[in-house]
Amino acid sequence: MIHTLIETGCPPSLIYIFGALLVPFLKGKVKAAYMLLIPIVSFAIVAGVDIHGGSRWVYSLLTFGPEYNLILGRIDSLSRIFGFIFMIITFISLIYAIKVNDDLQYMAGLFYAGGALGVTFAGDLFSLYIFWEIMAIASTFLILARRTKASQAAAFRYVMVHIVGGLSLLAGIVLYIQTYHTTQFSYIGLTGPASWFIFFGVAVNAAVIPLHGWLKDAYPEATAAGAVFLSAFTTKSAVYVMARMFPGADLLIWLGAAMTALPIFYAVLENDIRRVLAYSLINQVGFMLCGIGIGTQLALNGAAAHAFCHILYKALLFMSAGAVMEMTGKTRCTDLGGLYRTMPLTCIFCIIGAASISAFPLFSGFVSKSMIISAAGYEHLVLVWFIFQFASAGVFHHAGIKVPFFMFFGHDSGLRPKEAPTNMLIAMGMAAFLCIYLAVDFKTLYNLLPFPVDYVPYTSAHVVGQLQLLMFGALAFCLLILSGIYPSEIRAEHLDTDWFYRKGAVLFYALADVCMNTINKVCDFLFANKLTSMINTFAKNAPATLALLVLLPFKGMMSSKEGEPSFKDRVNQAFATGSLPVGITAAVTTLFIVALFILK
Amino acid sequence: MKLIYTLLASGTVFFILCWLLVRYSRENTLTFFDRPKNVKGFLLVFYLSLVALLIYDFFVHKHDHIHMGNAPEFYAVYGFVSCVALIFIAKVLRLAIKRNEDYYEKK
Structure with missing residues (x-):
């Protein structure tokens, strides 16, 4: 196997995962160079693959029965664009994290990214599931790596939710293989129980409303670098799987539309900057899922392009929030403000990320999100289109203005931290540069998309319309802030769907306690105490009872005299002392033989 | 290359x-924004750009598939109204869902 791997090149997922194992043995600059080499080598391998050349890295799994192969390299136009961005963002995240000096985070990050690449390039359901679970486990360690009590609790809840999702996916896959006798990872569509189980499992990872509670619960508890990794892989690999399995599913249109609109209200109220970003992440994934639900070529192109751009600017925003957290130790709006004075570069990069997520012309969100919104327009989905426009204005409101405003401007918190370390600035700079570059040279991005593109984002009507939407949204922000109507930032917890399992777990525990322990007690009483002794007594007396039954017709012949023990007592006594009269034994035997003869 | x-x-x-x-x-x-003069200037540029956008809107050829999108100044009105609505709905929502910071874990 090693021989074939060297001959044909190695799947990027395995380069990441086995590459991660060496990390703890290296030190200093060698370690840094080695880690940065992993995404570069993988990128070169994938870039060199002919996307029309069929699947690579196919290993046969079973040598008997139906042919189930593990396919680690289904590289086509859809998986390639996701693979590219996953590798680019690992490179940037590793630069961002290079001074962390925590092997746990490096290894978890590489395993996690490797899992995401494995999911992306998987061609069969088995390898999809394996890499899916690697992602779930590895990402948990990025939350644990914060090493606080809150992060431990959040990581526990996170992994529990993902176990539920993963098991549902597994159940779906097993049912699917049972029904269709194939392990091919391709279009499934929402038909039958197998597809619903798979859909549910993927929807958990895509943070589809109402299954999104884990995201806003866990991401803000991760380490600074961990959140950057987390923001890129779990939800976007789920988006990829949705695009592969359920394109054109109407349900996704409405779930996606709900995801674009509802988290905005929470994001406006939320105090923790990274939680605001978590909510806006759900909002952006909503756009992608809606595009997949619409299912036209333009919409699917839009979903893939938006995932590509989104990973960059969302990582950029998480990086800037992480840099502020590293330098000040704070993440709440109430504690921050006025940091532009001493962290100007972080501030500018954050603004570039904010402008990109808001889809300002000349920033990356504009060239990708427009495709999805236009696709909704072309299909005359009027309500969805209006929700999209509302969500676009809302995104600018909370992620575009609120995040930079409350961190870097707003009230002066008196904090005067130093500018972020150089490696963080370089990582943020690269992401910021790509955000602008993709918007200007959008044809490069469009050439990577799964379908041929005939779409022009920069028409004067579109640019003016978008600018009006955003700038008048900003005017509303301005007027509301100046008039004091804008909801003040307060230290508070805002209830969301994670309430059901965070508070519900207590109720579940009490219920389980009552139900299970009652069943336990009843069983103990019935089976351990009563039934066993009954069986015991029966078994002990069985020969005598049976003999009595057989001899019942002849009871009259052996009637006892006055003063002597009764017939029953005599038989019992005879069995107890082992002194059966030969006559009775012979009679029983004869009768038994006769009975057998008749029955036969 | x-x-x-x-x-x-x-x-x-x-x-x-x-x-x-x-x-x-x-x-x-x-210290740019520490001077009130600069803040005022910034806001002035902002307001002027809004006016420019409103005027420029009349000279644009529109061909949106959703007819409402072709109405004059539609995006400006919709952007403003939806952001104001967003804030007011969020304020009402806060009344229902706000809890103490240590709601889940008592410190």
Whole structure:
């Protein structure tokens, strides 16, 4: 196997995962160079693959029965664009994290990214599931790596939710293989129980409303670098799987539309900057899922392009929030403000990320999100289109203005931290540069998309319309802030769907306690105490009872005299002392033989 | 290959611009928005750009598939109204869902 791997090149997922194992043995600059080499080598391998050349890295799994192969390299136009961005963002995240000096985070990050690449390039359901679970486990360690009590609790809840999702996916896959006798990872569509189980499992990872509670619960508890990794892989690999399995599913249109609109209200109220970003992440994934639900070529192109751009600017925003957290130790709006004075570069990069997520012309969100919104327009989905426009204005409101405003401007918190370390600035700079570059040279991005593109984002009507939407949204922000109507930032917890399992777990525990322990007690009483002794007594007396039954017709012949023990007592006594009269034994035997003869 | 050269060239320009900004910020501390005059100027530019957008809207040829999108100043009105609505709905929502910070874990 090693021989074939060297001959044909190695799947990027395995380069990441086995590459991660060496990390703890290296030190200093060698370690840094080695880690940065992993995404570069993988990128070169994938870039060199002919996307029309069929699947690579196919290993046969079973040598008997139906042919189930593990396919680690289904590289086509859809998986390639996701693979590219996953590798680019690992490179940037590793630069961002290079001074962390925590092997746990490096290894978890590489395993996690490797899992995401494995999911992306998987061609069969088995390898999809394996890499899916690697992602779930590895990402948990990025939350644990914060090493606080809150992060431990959040990581526990996170992994529990993902176990539920993963098991549902597994159940779906097993049912699917049972029904269709194939392990091919391709279009499934929402038909039958197998597809619903798979859909549910993927929807958990895509943070589809109402299954999104884990995201806003866990991401803000991760380490600074961990959140950057987390923001890129779990939800976007789920988006990829949705695009592969359920394109054109109407349900996704409405779930996606709900995801674009509802988290905005929470994001406006939320105090923790990274939680605001978590909510806006759900909002952006909503756009992608809606595009997949619409299912036209333009919409699917839009979903893939938006995932590509989104990973960059969302990582950029998480990086800037992480840099502020590293330098000040704070993440709440109430504690921050006025940091532009001493962290100007972080501030500018954050603004570039904010402008990109808001889809300002000349920033990356504009060239990708427009495709999805236009696709909704072309299909005359009027309500969805209006929700999209509302969500676009809302995104600018909370992620575009609120995040930079409350961190870097707003009230002066008196904090005067130093500018972020150089490696963080370089990582943020690269992401910021790509955000602008993709918007200007959008044809490069469009050439990577799964379908041929005939779409022009920069028409004067579109640019003016978008600018009006955003700038008048900003005017509303301005007027509301100046008039004091804008909801003040307060230290508070805002209830969301994670309430059901965070508070519900207590109720579940009490219920389980009552139900299970009652069943336990009843069983103990019935089976351990009563039934066993009954069986015991029966078994002990069985020969005598049976003999009595057989001899019942002849009871009259052996009637006892006055003063002597009764017939029953005599038989019992005879069995107890082992002194059966030969006559009775012979009679029983004869009768038994006769009975057998008749029955036969 | 052409793509790589373009990326490198424009990337370098971008980083030089960033470096210049920090180089010329006074003693590594920016004070631009500390002066009320600058804030006023900034807001003035902002308001003027809004007016410019409103005027320019009349000279644009529109062909949106959703007819409402072709109405004059539709995006300006919709952007403003939806943001105001967003804030008011959020304020009402807060009444229902706000709990103490230690709601889940008592400290």
